[in-house]
Amino acid sequence: MVEFIASASFGLEGIAARELRGLGMKNVGAFNGGASFSGDYTDAARANINLRCADRVRMVVGRFGARTFDQLFEGTKALPWLSLLPKDARIPVSGKCVRAQLMSVSDCQAIVKKAIVDKLRQRAAVIPETGATFPVEISIRGDEATVTLDTTGDALNRRGYRTWNGEAPLRETLAAAIVQLSDWRPGLALHDPMCGTGTIPIEAALIDQRRAPGLARSFASESWPGWTEAYAQARMEADARFNNRSFDRNDSDRQPSISGGDSDAAALDLARRHARQANLTDYVSFFNRDASEVNMPEHSGAFICNPPYGVRLGGEKEAEQAIRVLYELRKRHPGWSMTVISAHPGFERVFGARADRKPRVYNGRLECAVYTYIAH
Numbered sequence: 001m002v003e004f005i006a007s008a009s010f011g012l013e014g015i016a017a018r019e020l021r022g023l024g025m026k027n028v029g030a031f032n033g034g035a036s037f038s039g040d041y042t043d044a045a046r047a048n049i050n051l052r053c054a055d056r057v058r059m060v061v062g063r064f065g066a067r068t069f070d071q072l073f074e075g076t077k078a079l080p081w082l083s084l085l086p087k088d089a090r091i092p093v094s095g096k097c098v099r100a101q102l103m104s105v106s107d108c109q110a111i112v113k114k115a116i117v118d119k120l121r122q123r124a125a126v127i128p129e130t131g132a133t134f135p136v137e138i139s140i141r142g143d144e145a146t147v148t149l150d151t152t153g154d155a156l157n158r159r160g161y162r163t164w165n166g167e168a169p170l171r172e173t174l175a176a177a178i179v180q181l182s183d184w185r186p187g188l189a190l191h192d193p194m195c196g197t198g199t200i201p202i203e204a205a206l207i208d209q210r211r212a213p214g215l216a217r218s219f220a221s222e223s224w225p226g227w228t229e230a231y232a233q234a235r236m237e238a239d240a241r242f243n244n245r246s247f248d249r250n251d252s253d254r255q256p257s258i259s260g261g262d263s264d265a266a267a268l269d270l271a272r273r274h275a276r277q278a279n280l281t282d283y284v285s286f287f288n289r290d291a292s293e294v295n296m297p298e299h300s301g302a303f304i305c306n307p308p309y310g311v312r313l314g315g316e317k318e319a320e321q322a323i324r325v326l327y328e329l330r331k332r333h334p335g336w337s338m339t340v341i342s343a344h345p346g347f348e349r350v351f352g353a354r355a356d357r358k359p360r361v362y363n364g365r366l367e368c369a370v371y372t373y374i375a376h
Protein backbone atom coordinates (compact mmCIF):
# COMPACT_ATOMS: atom_id res chain seq x y z
CA MET A 1 0.00 0.00 0.00
CA VAL A 2 1.29 3.44 -0.94
CA GLU A 3 0.07 6.79 0.36
CA PHE A 4 -1.28 9.21 -2.24
CA ILE A 5 -2.47 12.81 -2.02
CA ALA A 6 -5.21 14.20 -4.27
CA SER A 7 -4.61 17.95 -4.14
CA ALA A 8 -7.68 20.17 -4.39
CA SER A 9 -8.30 23.87 -4.07
CA PHE A 10 -9.72 25.48 -0.93
CA GLY A 11 -13.28 24.38 -0.25
CA LEU A 12 -13.15 21.37 -2.58
CA GLU A 13 -11.15 19.03 -0.30
CA GLY A 14 -14.27 17.45 1.23
CA ILE A 15 -15.77 16.78 -2.21
CA ALA A 16 -12.48 15.21 -3.38
CA ALA A 17 -12.53 12.97 -0.26
CA ARG A 18 -16.12 11.97 -1.00
CA GLU A 19 -15.19 11.14 -4.58
CA LEU A 20 -12.26 9.02 -3.35
CA ARG A 21 -14.53 7.10 -0.97
CA GLY A 22 -16.97 6.58 -3.83
CA LEU A 23 -14.11 5.02 -5.82
CA GLY A 24 -13.52 2.59 -2.94
CA MET A 25 -10.20 4.07 -1.75
CA LYS A 26 -8.87 3.21 1.72
CA ASN A 27 -7.82 5.51 4.59
CA VAL A 28 -9.36 8.59 2.97
CA GLY A 29 -8.94 11.83 4.92
CA ALA A 30 -9.45 15.45 3.90
CA PHE A 31 -7.00 18.15 4.96
CA ASN A 32 -6.27 21.76 3.93
CA GLY A 33 -5.27 21.53 0.28
CA GLY A 34 -6.47 18.04 -0.58
CA ALA A 35 -7.37 14.54 0.52
CA SER A 36 -5.08 11.58 1.19
CA PHE A 37 -5.76 7.92 0.52
CA SER A 38 -3.82 4.69 0.33
CA GLY A 39 -3.74 2.07 -2.37
CA ASP A 40 -1.70 0.60 -5.18
CA TYR A 41 -0.81 1.96 -8.61
CA THR A 42 -4.20 0.88 -10.01
CA ASP A 43 -5.91 2.97 -7.32
CA ALA A 44 -3.80 5.99 -8.31
CA ALA A 45 -4.71 5.42 -11.96
CA ARG A 46 -8.40 5.18 -10.93
CA ALA A 47 -8.06 8.47 -9.04
CA ASN A 48 -6.45 10.24 -12.01
CA ILE A 49 -9.05 9.00 -14.48
CA ASN A 50 -12.16 9.47 -12.31
CA LEU A 51 -11.67 12.42 -9.93
CA ARG A 52 -13.73 15.41 -11.05
CA CYS A 53 -12.74 18.03 -8.46
CA ALA A 54 -9.09 17.36 -7.61
CA ASP A 55 -6.13 19.04 -9.32
CA ARG A 56 -3.54 16.25 -9.29
CA VAL A 57 -2.61 12.97 -7.62
CA ARG A 58 0.78 12.78 -5.88
CA MET A 59 2.48 9.64 -4.65
CA VAL A 60 4.18 10.07 -1.28
CA VAL A 61 7.75 8.77 -1.61
CA GLY A 62 8.63 9.59 1.99
CA ARG A 63 8.34 11.90 4.98
CA PHE A 64 11.09 12.79 7.41
CA GLY A 65 12.23 15.52 9.76
CA ALA A 66 14.32 18.24 8.08
CA ARG A 67 15.56 21.19 10.11
CA THR A 68 18.88 21.43 8.27
CA PHE A 69 20.03 21.06 4.66
CA ASP A 70 22.08 18.01 5.71
CA GLN A 71 18.97 16.30 7.08
CA LEU A 72 17.12 17.18 3.88
CA PHE A 73 19.89 15.69 1.75
CA GLU A 74 20.27 12.49 3.78
CA GLY A 75 16.52 12.02 4.24
CA THR A 76 15.94 12.34 0.48
CA LYS A 77 18.84 10.08 -0.42
CA ALA A 78 17.52 7.35 1.87
CA LEU A 79 14.27 7.08 -0.13
CA PRO A 80 13.80 4.15 -2.59
CA TRP A 81 14.76 6.03 -5.77
CA LEU A 82 16.53 3.05 -7.33
CA SER A 83 13.34 1.03 -7.43
CA LEU A 84 11.15 3.98 -8.46
CA LEU A 85 13.14 5.68 -11.21
CA PRO A 86 14.45 4.11 -14.42
CA LYS A 87 17.99 4.89 -15.58
CA ASP A 88 16.93 7.62 -18.02
CA ALA A 89 14.28 9.33 -15.83
CA ARG A 90 13.88 13.07 -16.22
CA ILE A 91 13.64 14.48 -12.70
CA PRO A 92 12.39 18.08 -12.47
CA VAL A 93 12.07 19.17 -8.83
CA SER A 94 9.60 21.78 -7.58
CA GLY A 95 9.13 22.85 -4.00
CA LYS A 96 7.32 24.81 -1.33
CA CYS A 97 8.21 25.76 2.23
CA VAL A 98 5.56 26.78 4.76
CA ARG A 99 6.49 28.06 8.24
CA ALA A 100 9.73 26.10 7.88
CA GLN A 101 13.24 26.45 9.26
CA LEU A 102 14.45 25.80 5.71
CA MET A 103 13.00 28.79 3.95
CA SER A 104 14.79 28.95 0.61
CA VAL A 105 12.67 26.97 -1.84
CA SER A 106 15.31 27.07 -4.58
CA ASP A 107 18.04 25.74 -2.22
CA CYS A 108 15.72 22.92 -1.06
CA GLN A 109 14.94 21.98 -4.68
CA ALA A 110 18.65 21.92 -5.56
CA ILE A 111 19.51 19.76 -2.53
CA VAL A 112 16.72 17.27 -3.23
CA LYS A 113 17.79 16.99 -6.86
CA LYS A 114 21.43 16.45 -5.82
CA ALA A 115 20.43 13.76 -3.30
CA ILE A 116 18.37 11.85 -5.90
CA VAL A 117 21.12 12.05 -8.53
CA ASP A 118 23.71 10.95 -5.93
CA LYS A 119 21.58 7.90 -5.15
CA LEU A 120 21.05 7.04 -8.83
CA ARG A 121 24.83 7.24 -9.42
CA GLN A 122 25.11 4.06 -7.32
CA ARG A 123 23.61 2.39 -10.40
CA ALA A 124 25.16 4.32 -13.32
CA ALA A 125 27.73 7.10 -13.51
CA VAL A 126 25.71 9.15 -16.01
CA ILE A 127 22.03 10.10 -15.57
CA PRO A 128 21.01 11.17 -19.10
CA GLU A 129 17.48 12.42 -18.20
CA THR A 130 16.18 11.59 -21.68
CA GLY A 131 13.28 9.28 -20.73
CA ALA A 132 9.89 9.60 -18.99
CA THR A 133 9.35 12.55 -16.65
CA PHE A 134 9.06 11.97 -12.89
CA PRO A 135 8.12 15.37 -11.40
CA VAL A 136 9.33 15.45 -7.78
CA GLU A 137 7.94 17.90 -5.25
CA ILE A 138 9.58 18.72 -1.94
CA SER A 139 7.14 20.23 0.51
CA ILE A 140 8.43 21.42 3.87
CA ARG A 141 5.95 22.34 6.58
CA GLY A 142 7.45 23.24 9.90
CA ASP A 143 10.13 20.60 10.50
CA GLU A 144 8.61 17.92 8.30
CA ALA A 145 9.64 17.26 4.71
CA THR A 146 7.34 15.35 2.37
CA VAL A 147 8.73 14.15 -0.95
CA THR A 148 6.17 13.28 -3.59
CA LEU A 149 6.02 12.29 -7.26
CA ASP A 150 3.33 13.92 -9.39
CA THR A 151 1.54 11.05 -11.13
CA THR A 152 -0.79 13.38 -13.10
CA GLY A 153 1.24 15.70 -15.37
CA ASP A 154 -1.08 18.29 -16.91
CA ALA A 155 -3.52 19.22 -14.13
CA LEU A 156 -6.75 17.22 -13.92
CA ASN A 157 -8.92 20.13 -15.09
CA ARG A 158 -7.42 19.50 -18.56
CA ARG A 159 -10.07 17.02 -19.68
CA GLY A 160 -9.21 17.51 -23.34
CA TYR A 161 -12.44 19.10 -24.55
CA ARG A 162 -11.54 22.75 -23.95
CA THR A 163 -9.08 24.12 -26.46
CA TRP A 164 -10.09 27.74 -26.47
CA ASN A 165 -11.05 29.90 -23.52
CA GLY A 166 -13.64 32.66 -23.37
CA GLU A 167 -13.18 35.74 -21.26
CA ALA A 168 -13.78 34.26 -17.80
CA PRO A 169 -14.20 30.53 -18.09
CA LEU A 170 -14.71 28.44 -15.00
CA ARG A 171 -12.16 25.75 -14.33
CA GLU A 172 -13.60 22.32 -15.14
CA THR A 173 -12.80 21.01 -11.64
CA LEU A 174 -14.64 23.92 -10.00
CA ALA A 175 -17.60 23.55 -12.39
CA ALA A 176 -17.85 19.84 -11.49
CA ALA A 177 -17.70 20.78 -7.79
CA ILE A 178 -20.49 23.36 -8.13
CA VAL A 179 -22.66 20.76 -9.85
CA GLN A 180 -21.99 18.38 -6.94
CA LEU A 181 -22.76 21.12 -4.39
CA SER A 182 -26.10 21.86 -6.09
CA ASP A 183 -29.43 20.07 -5.72
CA TRP A 184 -29.14 18.62 -9.24
CA ARG A 185 -29.00 14.84 -9.51
CA PRO A 186 -28.53 12.71 -12.65
CA GLY A 187 -31.84 12.40 -14.44
CA LEU A 188 -33.07 15.88 -13.42
CA ALA A 189 -33.25 18.81 -15.88
CA LEU A 190 -30.37 21.30 -15.58
CA HIS A 191 -30.02 24.71 -17.15
CA ASP A 192 -27.15 27.21 -16.90
CA PRO A 193 -28.73 30.54 -17.95
CA MET A 194 -25.32 32.34 -18.22
CA CYS A 195 -23.24 29.46 -19.50
CA GLY A 196 -20.43 31.30 -21.33
CA THR A 197 -18.21 28.60 -22.83
CA GLY A 198 -20.43 25.83 -21.44
CA THR A 199 -18.30 24.34 -18.67
CA ILE A 200 -21.13 23.71 -16.16
CA PRO A 201 -23.55 21.91 -18.54
CA ILE A 202 -20.67 19.88 -20.02
CA GLU A 203 -19.41 18.74 -16.60
CA ALA A 204 -22.99 17.88 -15.55
CA ALA A 205 -23.46 15.84 -18.74
CA LEU A 206 -20.25 13.90 -18.00
CA ILE A 207 -21.57 13.14 -14.49
CA ASP A 208 -24.96 12.16 -15.92
CA GLN A 209 -23.28 9.81 -18.37
CA ARG A 210 -21.05 8.35 -15.64
CA ARG A 211 -18.22 9.26 -17.93
CA ALA A 212 -14.87 9.55 -16.17
CA PRO A 213 -13.42 12.99 -16.96
CA GLY A 214 -9.95 11.59 -17.65
CA LEU A 215 -10.94 8.88 -20.14
CA ALA A 216 -9.82 10.93 -23.15
CA ARG A 217 -6.41 12.07 -21.88
CA SER A 218 -3.09 10.66 -20.74
CA PHE A 219 -1.20 11.06 -17.45
CA ALA A 220 2.49 11.48 -16.56
CA SER A 221 2.65 8.11 -14.77
CA GLU A 222 1.22 6.10 -17.67
CA SER A 223 4.69 5.48 -19.02
CA TRP A 224 6.31 4.71 -15.65
CA PRO A 225 7.54 1.16 -15.02
CA GLY A 226 4.75 -0.98 -13.55
CA TRP A 227 1.99 1.55 -14.26
CA THR A 228 0.88 0.61 -17.79
CA GLU A 229 -1.23 -2.36 -16.61
CA ALA A 230 -2.65 -0.23 -13.79
CA TYR A 231 -4.00 2.30 -16.33
CA ALA A 232 -5.29 -0.43 -18.64
CA GLN A 233 -7.30 -1.89 -15.74
CA ALA A 234 -8.59 1.50 -14.51
CA ARG A 235 -9.59 2.56 -18.05
CA MET A 236 -11.41 -0.72 -18.63
CA GLU A 237 -13.46 -0.23 -15.45
CA ALA A 238 -14.25 3.40 -16.32
CA ASP A 239 -15.26 2.40 -19.85
CA ALA A 240 -17.56 -0.29 -18.48
CA ARG A 241 -19.26 2.18 -16.11
CA PHE A 242 -19.83 4.59 -18.99
CA ASN A 243 -21.07 1.94 -21.42
CA ASN A 244 -23.33 0.14 -18.91
CA ARG A 245 -24.84 3.27 -17.44
CA SER A 246 -28.35 2.70 -18.80
CA PHE A 247 -28.52 -0.81 -17.32
CA ASP A 248 -27.96 0.18 -13.72
CA ARG A 249 -30.03 3.36 -13.64
CA ASN A 250 -33.39 3.24 -11.88
CA ASP A 251 -35.02 5.71 -14.20
CA SER A 252 -34.30 3.68 -17.39
CA ASP A 253 -32.03 5.47 -19.83
CA ARG A 254 -34.07 8.60 -20.17
CA GLN A 255 -31.78 11.42 -21.19
CA PRO A 256 -32.35 14.48 -19.01
CA SER A 257 -32.50 17.93 -20.50
CA ILE A 258 -29.12 19.57 -19.92
CA SER A 259 -28.74 22.98 -21.49
CA GLY A 260 -27.02 26.33 -21.40
CA GLY A 261 -28.06 29.79 -22.50
CA ASP A 262 -26.17 33.05 -22.88
CA SER A 263 -26.78 36.48 -24.36
CA ASP A 264 -23.35 36.38 -26.02
CA ALA A 265 -23.41 34.46 -29.32
CA ALA A 266 -19.59 34.24 -29.52
CA ALA A 267 -19.38 32.52 -26.11
CA LEU A 268 -22.01 30.04 -27.28
CA ASP A 269 -19.95 29.18 -30.36
CA LEU A 270 -17.20 28.11 -27.96
CA ALA A 271 -19.67 26.22 -25.78
CA ARG A 272 -20.89 24.26 -28.82
CA ARG A 273 -17.34 23.58 -29.89
CA HIS A 274 -16.46 22.26 -26.41
CA ALA A 275 -19.55 20.06 -26.35
CA ARG A 276 -18.60 18.68 -29.76
CA GLN A 277 -15.06 17.99 -28.57
CA ALA A 278 -16.48 16.20 -25.53
CA ASN A 279 -18.75 14.09 -27.80
CA LEU A 280 -21.79 15.67 -26.19
CA THR A 281 -23.38 17.41 -29.17
CA ASP A 282 -26.60 15.41 -28.80
CA TYR A 283 -26.56 15.50 -25.03
CA VAL A 284 -26.29 19.21 -24.23
CA SER A 285 -28.13 22.00 -26.03
CA PHE A 286 -27.23 25.67 -26.09
CA PHE A 287 -29.41 28.62 -26.98
CA ASN A 288 -28.73 32.28 -27.49
CA ARG A 289 -31.12 33.91 -25.04
CA ASP A 290 -31.06 36.51 -22.33
CA ALA A 291 -31.72 34.92 -18.94
CA SER A 292 -34.62 37.35 -18.42
CA GLU A 293 -36.44 35.54 -21.26
CA VAL A 294 -35.76 31.97 -20.17
CA ASN A 295 -38.85 29.85 -19.39
CA MET A 296 -38.09 26.18 -18.88
CA PRO A 297 -40.78 23.67 -19.88
CA GLU A 298 -39.91 21.16 -17.11
CA HIS A 299 -41.82 21.36 -13.86
CA SER A 300 -38.67 20.72 -11.82
CA GLY A 301 -34.95 21.06 -12.35
CA ALA A 302 -31.82 22.90 -11.26
CA PHE A 303 -30.41 26.20 -12.46
CA ILE A 304 -26.66 26.33 -11.93
CA CYS A 305 -24.62 29.31 -12.99
CA ASN A 306 -21.57 31.50 -12.79
CA PRO A 307 -22.76 35.06 -13.54
CA PRO A 308 -20.34 37.97 -14.04
CA TYR A 309 -18.93 38.95 -10.63
CA GLY A 310 -18.21 42.57 -11.41
CA VAL A 311 -14.55 41.96 -10.61
CA ARG A 312 -13.23 40.50 -13.80
CA LEU A 313 -15.89 41.21 -16.42
CA GLY A 314 -17.84 44.43 -16.83
CA GLY A 315 -18.49 46.33 -13.66
CA GLU A 316 -20.45 46.14 -10.45
CA LYS A 317 -23.61 47.38 -12.16
CA GLU A 318 -23.62 44.61 -14.73
CA ALA A 319 -22.98 42.03 -11.98
CA GLU A 320 -25.89 43.28 -9.88
CA GLN A 321 -28.19 43.41 -12.89
CA ALA A 322 -27.33 39.74 -13.61
CA ILE A 323 -28.11 38.79 -9.98
CA ARG A 324 -31.51 40.48 -10.18
CA VAL A 325 -32.25 38.67 -13.45
CA LEU A 326 -31.47 35.39 -11.65
CA TYR A 327 -33.85 36.29 -8.83
CA GLU A 328 -36.68 36.82 -11.35
CA LEU A 329 -35.77 33.57 -13.13
CA ARG A 330 -36.08 31.65 -9.86
CA LYS A 331 -39.44 33.33 -9.11
CA ARG A 332 -40.79 32.13 -12.49
CA HIS A 333 -39.70 28.51 -11.72
CA PRO A 334 -40.93 27.47 -8.27
CA GLY A 335 -40.07 23.79 -8.86
CA TRP A 336 -36.44 24.58 -9.68
CA SER A 337 -33.53 24.96 -7.30
CA MET A 338 -30.85 27.54 -8.08
CA THR A 339 -27.10 27.37 -7.39
CA VAL A 340 -24.90 30.38 -8.13
CA ILE A 341 -21.16 30.86 -7.63
CA SER A 342 -20.38 34.49 -6.92
CA ALA A 343 -17.58 36.64 -5.51
CA HIS A 344 -19.97 39.56 -5.00
CA PRO A 345 -19.79 40.34 -1.25
CA GLY A 346 -23.41 41.52 -1.20
CA PHE A 347 -24.85 38.69 -3.30
CA GLU A 348 -27.72 37.75 -0.94
CA ARG A 349 -28.66 41.39 -0.41
CA VAL A 350 -28.85 42.05 -4.17
CA PHE A 351 -30.60 38.72 -4.80
CA GLY A 352 -33.07 39.60 -2.05
CA ALA A 353 -33.04 36.26 -0.22
CA ARG A 354 -30.81 34.29 2.11
CA ALA A 355 -29.34 31.15 0.59
CA ASP A 356 -30.14 27.75 2.07
CA ARG A 357 -26.44 26.81 1.81
CA LYS A 358 -23.34 28.84 0.90
CA PRO A 359 -20.02 26.97 1.20
CA ARG A 360 -16.92 29.02 0.42
CA VAL A 361 -14.60 28.14 -2.47
CA TYR A 362 -11.90 29.87 -4.50
CA ASN A 363 -12.20 30.63 -8.19
CA GLY A 364 -8.53 31.19 -8.96
CA ARG A 365 -7.55 33.82 -6.37
CA LEU A 366 -11.07 35.10 -5.87
CA GLU A 367 -12.90 34.08 -2.74
CA CYS A 368 -16.44 33.07 -3.67
CA ALA A 369 -19.45 31.36 -2.20
CA VAL A 370 -21.65 28.78 -3.88
CA TYR A 371 -25.19 29.93 -3.00
CA THR A 372 -27.92 27.32 -3.22
CA TYR A 373 -31.63 28.13 -3.02
CA ILE A 374 -33.73 24.99 -2.76
CA ALA A 375 -36.85 24.59 -4.90
CA HIS A 376 -39.78 26.33 -3.25
Ligand SMILES: C[S@@+](CC[C@H](N)C(=O)[O-])C[C@H]1O[C@@H](n2cnc3c(N)ncnc32)[C@H](O)[C@@H]1O
Binds near residue numbers: 322
Ligand atom coordinates in the same frame (compact mmCIF):
# COMPACT_ATOMS: atom_id res chain seq x y z
C1 LIG B 1 -18.44 34.52 -15.92
S1 LIG B 1 -19.15 34.21 -17.47
C2 LIG B 1 -19.61 32.49 -17.42
C3 LIG B 1 -18.44 31.61 -17.71
C4 LIG B 1 -18.84 30.17 -17.87
N1 LIG B 1 -19.18 29.55 -16.61
C5 LIG B 1 -17.77 29.39 -18.60
O1 LIG B 1 -17.41 28.30 -18.14
O2 LIG B 1 -17.26 29.87 -19.62
C6 LIG B 1 -20.70 35.02 -17.34
C7 LIG B 1 -21.56 34.90 -18.57
O3 LIG B 1 -22.84 35.46 -18.27
C8 LIG B 1 -23.37 35.99 -19.46
N2 LIG B 1 -24.48 36.88 -19.12
C9 LIG B 1 -24.46 37.99 -18.33
N3 LIG B 1 -25.71 38.50 -18.21
C10 LIG B 1 -26.55 37.69 -18.91
C11 LIG B 1 -27.95 37.65 -19.13
N4 LIG B 1 -28.76 38.59 -18.61
N5 LIG B 1 -28.46 36.65 -19.86
C12 LIG B 1 -27.68 35.70 -20.40
N6 LIG B 1 -26.33 35.68 -20.23
C13 LIG B 1 -25.77 36.65 -19.49
C14 LIG B 1 -22.17 36.64 -20.13
O4 LIG B 1 -22.39 36.79 -21.52
C15 LIG B 1 -21.05 35.65 -19.78
O5 LIG B 1 -20.85 34.74 -20.84
